[in-house]
Amino acid sequence: MTRVLLTGFEPFDGESANPSWQAVRAAAAEPPAGLEIFTAELPCVYGVAREALRDAIEEARPEIVVCVGQAGGRPDITVERLAVNVDDARIPDVSGAQPVDEVIVPGGPAAYFSTLPIKACVAAVRAVGLPASVSNTAGTFVCNHVFYALAHLIATELPDIRGGFVHVPFAPEQVLRRVQPSLPVVSVAQALREIAVTAATVRTDIRVAEGATH
């Protein structure tokens, strides 16, 4: 059994639910064969979220970590390539903090790559009929903060873990009164199961073009 930690986030920005945590819970309720799934709901608060992730990793002792967050406005499941060493908050986090241009880890590299097979993960999600793509930015809010902290932990302390970040669209319930793309939570959960299985089984990523021109 491969030990996999999936994390989602609490709601933020006035929403009453966060589809990342809803989908993580649904994915864990029906774990794929061969995987033992652990879950944690992270606060949408700079600093505290990163400590909560560290605690969850200490408790679950996973081989794979997939952190998941809501990216309202994105139309598909996006597997993130890069975490950057900066907090620059367009909106306050749930505690009211709004850091601007602060480094996450002083002296740390400008960016880390995901250590998940991101292109194989995208292919696996598409293979079950759901839209997915590689993303080259996880933003500079709490999701990127957690992703960078995870990547730094792996690079400096926990080299046996492979980990990365996945952003998911709004759930349909969140966009009843606005024109925004959405995906049902059950579909997002299915995508996360595919990503977890792929992360656990694929060591060398596939080499296909998934880049962006802008």
Ligand code: PCA
């Ligand atoms: N999405 C935010 C933080 C929490 C979440 O679910 C982000 O993309 O940074």
